[in-house]
Amino acid sequence: MEQILAVAIFIIAYFFIATEKINKTIIVLLGASLMMILHLIPQKIAFEHIDFNVIFLLISMMILMKILEQTGLFEYISIKLTKMVKGNPYSILSILFFLTAIFSAFLDNVTTVILIAPVAILLAKELEITPLPYLIAIIFASNAGGTATLIGDPPNIMIGSSAELSFIDFLINLGPVVLAILIAFAVIFYLVFRGKLVVTNKNRARIMEFNESRMIKNKTLLRKSVIIFTGVVTAFVFHSVIHVEVATIALGGSALLILIGKIDVEEVFKEVEWTSIFFFIGLFIMVGTLVETGVIKIVSSKMLEMTGGDIKLTSEIIIWFSAVFSAIVDNIPFVATMIPLVQDMGATLGAEAIKPIWWALALGACLGGNGTLIGASANIIIANFAAKAGHKISFFSFLKYSVPLMLLSVLISYVYILAIYF
Numbered sequence: 001m002e003q004i005l006a007v008a009i010f011i012i013a014y015f016f017i018a019t020e021k022i023n024k025t026i027i028v029l030l031g032a033s034l035m036m037i038l039h040l041i042p043q044k045i046a047f048e049h050i051d052f053n054v055i056f057l058l059i060s061m062m063i064l065m066k067i068l069e070q071t072g073l074f075e076y077i078s079i080k081l082t083k084m085v086k087g088n089p090y091s092i093l094s095i096l097f098f099l100t101a102i103f104s105a106f107l108d109n110v111t112t113v114i115l116i117a118p119v120a121i122l123l124a125k126e127l128e129i130t131p132l133p134y135l136i137a138i139i140f141a142s143n144a145g146g147t148a149t150l151i152g153d154p155p156n157i158m159i160g161s162s163a164e165l166s167f168i169d170f171l172i173n174l175g176p177v178v179l180a181i182l183i184a185f186a187v188i189f190y191l192v193f194r195g196k197l198v199v200t201n202k203n204r205a206r207i208m209e210f211n212e213s214r215m216i217k218n219k220t221l222l223r224k225s226v227i228i229f230t231g232v233v234t235a236f237v238f239h240s241v242i243h244v245e246v247a248t249i250a251l252g253g254s255a256l257l258i259l260i261g262k263i264d265v266e267e268v269f270k271e272v273e274w275t276s277i278f279f280f281i282g283l284f285i286m287v288g289t290l291v292e293t294g295v296i297k298i299v300s301s302k303m304l305e306m307t308g309g310d311i312k313l314t315s316e317i318i319i320w321f322s323a324v325f326s327a328i329v330d331n332i333p334f335v336a337t338m339i340p341l342v343q344d345m346g347a348t349l350g351a352e353a354i355k356p357i358w359w360a361l362a363l364g365a366c367l368g369g370n371g372t373l374i375g376a377s378a379n380i381i382i383a384n385f386a387a388k389a390g391h392k393i394s395f396f397s398f399l400k401y402s403v404p405l406m407l408l409s410v411l412i413s414y415v416y417i418l419a420i421y422f
Contacts, residue, residue: 002040002293003293003294003295003298005038005040006035006040006289006290006293006295007290007295009031009034009035009040009286009289010031010286010289010290012031013027013028013030013031013286014328017374017395018395018396019395020394020395023275024279024374025275025276025278025279025282027282028279028282028283028285028286029278029281029282030282031282031286032046032281032282032283032285032286032289035285035286035289036285040289040292040293041285041288041289041292041293045288045292046285046288046289047285048288049284049285049287049288049289049291049292050281050284050285050288051280051284051332052247053245053246053247054110054247054280054377055247055277055280055281056247056248056250056251057108057110057111057246057247057250058110058114058273058276058277058280058377058381059251059254059272059277060247060250060251060253060254061110061111061114061115061250061254062114062271062272062273063254063257063258063268063269063271063272064225064228064229064232064250064253064254064257065114065115065118066268066271066272067221067225067254067257067258067261067263067268068225068229069118070217070218070221071216071217071218071219071221071222071225072215072216072217072218072222073216073222073225073226074118074119074122075122075212075215076212076213076215076216077119078119078122078123078126079126079207079210079212079215080212081095081119081123082123082126082127082207083207083208083210083212086204086208087127087199087203087204087207087208088199089127089129089197089198089199090190090193090194090197092123092127092134093133093134093137093189093193093197094186096116096119096120096123096134096137096138096141097137097138097140097141097182097185097186097189098141098182098186099116100112100113100116100137100138100141100142100145101141101142101144101145101178101182102145103115103116103145104141104142104143104144104145104146104152104378105145105146105148105149105152106149106151106152106237107151107233107236107237108146108151108152108153108154108236108246109142109143109146109152109153109376109377109378110377110378110381111233111236111246111250112142112145112378113138113139113142113378113381113382113385114381116138117135117138117381117382117385118385120134120135120138121134121135121385121386121389125389126203126207126210127199127203127207128199128200128203129196129197129198129199130196130391131386131389131391132196132386132391132393133189133192133193133196133197135382135385135386135391135393136189136382136393136398136401137185137189137193138378138382139370139376139378139379139382140185140370140401140405141182141185142376142378143366143367143369143370143376143378143379144178144181144182144185144366144367144370144409145178145182146366147174147178147362147363147366147367148170148171148174148175148178148179149167149170149171149174149175150165150166150167150169150170150171151167151237151239151240152366153365153366153369154331154332155331155332155335155361155362155365155366156170156362156366158332158335158336158339159335159339159358159361159362162339162343163342163343163346163351163355163358164351165355165358170362173359173420174359174362174363176416177363177412177413177416180412180416181367181408181409181412181413184408184409184412185405185409188405188408192401221261224257224260224261225257225261228253228256228257228260229253229257231253232249232250232253235249235253236249236250273381273384275384276380276381276384279380280377280380283330283374284330287329287330290329291336291337296329296334296337297337299325300334300337300338300341301341303317303318303321304341304345309345309348309349311345311349311353311354311356311357312356312418312422314345314357314360315356315357315359315360315417315421315422316360316414316417316418318338318357318360318361318364319360319361319363319364319410319413319414319417320364320410320414321364322334322335322338322360322361322364322365322368323363323364323365323367323368323371323406323410324368324371325368326364326365326366326368326369326371326375327368327369327370327371327372327375327402327406328371328372328375331365331366331368331369331375331376334365335361335365338361342354342357342358342361345357355421356417356421356422359417359421360413360417363410363413363417364410364413367406367409367410367413368406368410370402370405370406370409371402371403371406372395372398372399372402373393373394373395373398373399373402374395375402379398383398
C-alpha cells in the first residue's frame, strides 16, 4: 500500500510539473509534505535524503556568481567573445557548447552552467536575439560533457568508487563516445537553430565598436573575485586529492569573498535562486520516499531478473532503462540502488567481466538527464535563468529537443558498447 501511495503522489506531482498549472516548487514541496504526513517516510529519514552537498554547492556558487556579476566581468567576456568571432551567432553557440562540455568534464554540471549561462544571456541580449538556443545547447553540453570523466557527474563518482575504476579508466572508455555525441549534437544544433540565430549587420557593427574594458565596474572587487574564484575552481579539480567536498570548498570561498569584498550580506542573499533550492529539496524528499518504500529497488531488481545473468543483454537493457528512468527520477538514487545489484553479478562472473555493465550504467544514467527539464540539476538551473531573463523554457517545449537528442545519444552509446566490448 505504501509503495502504491508513494508512486501515486509522485505521478500526480509529475503531472502538475509537466503541465505547469501550478508552480513546480510548490508542487514538489506539497508532494514531499504529503509523503511525510502519510508516514510513507519519517521526517528524519526524509531530511537525510536531501543532498546538502548539492544544496550548498548551488547556494555558494550562486553567491559567487552574483558578486562576479557586480564587477561587470560577464559583460566584458560577452563583448570580447562576440568581437573575437565578429558577431557570428553560431560561432558563439559552438564556443559556449564545447566550453560547457569541457568545464563539465572537470568541474561539475551545476558550477559550469551557473558560470556560463549568464554570459550566454548577455551575449544574446547584445546581439538582440533569443538566448534559448544558447541555453538549450548548454544543457546538453553539460550533461554529455560530465559523462566523460570520473568527477564530471555524481553517478560516475559512485560507480568509480564501487567498481574501483580510475579517472583514466573513465576517460579512455567513455571519452571517445562522449566526443562522438558532442559532435552529433553540434551538427544538429546548427541545423535546428541556424534560422533563429540571425544577427543584423547593424548589430554586428555596433558590437564591434564597443570598448569591453569600459564594462568593468569595480576593478578592486574584480581582482578579489577572480583570485577567490580561481582558488575555488582549482580546489574543485583536486577535491578528491585534498579530501574536501565541493560544497565545502564553494561555501568557504563564497563566505571569504563576501568578507574581503565588503559585500552587503542581505543584498547578495536576496539574489540567490531560492525557488530552485527549494525545488531540489522537495524533489530529494519525494525520490527518497520511493527509495525508502522500496519502489526503485523493485524496479531495478525486476530489470536485472530479465537478463538471466547474460552480460551483453544486461548491458543492453541497463543503458536504455537507466536513461529513461534517469530522465524521470533523479539518477543518483537509481545508481545507488543499481550498484549493489551489479556488484552481486560481479561476485559471480568476475569484476573484469562486468565492466561493460558499469559503462552502460554510467552512460545511461548521465545521458538520461537530458531527457526532461527536471532530469538533471543543470536543466533546472538553466530553466530558472531563462525565466528570469524573460524567456521561459516549458516542460513540453523542452521535450521536442530533449527526447530526440537523448535517444540519439543513448543509441550512439548503445552501438559503442556493443562494438567495443562485445
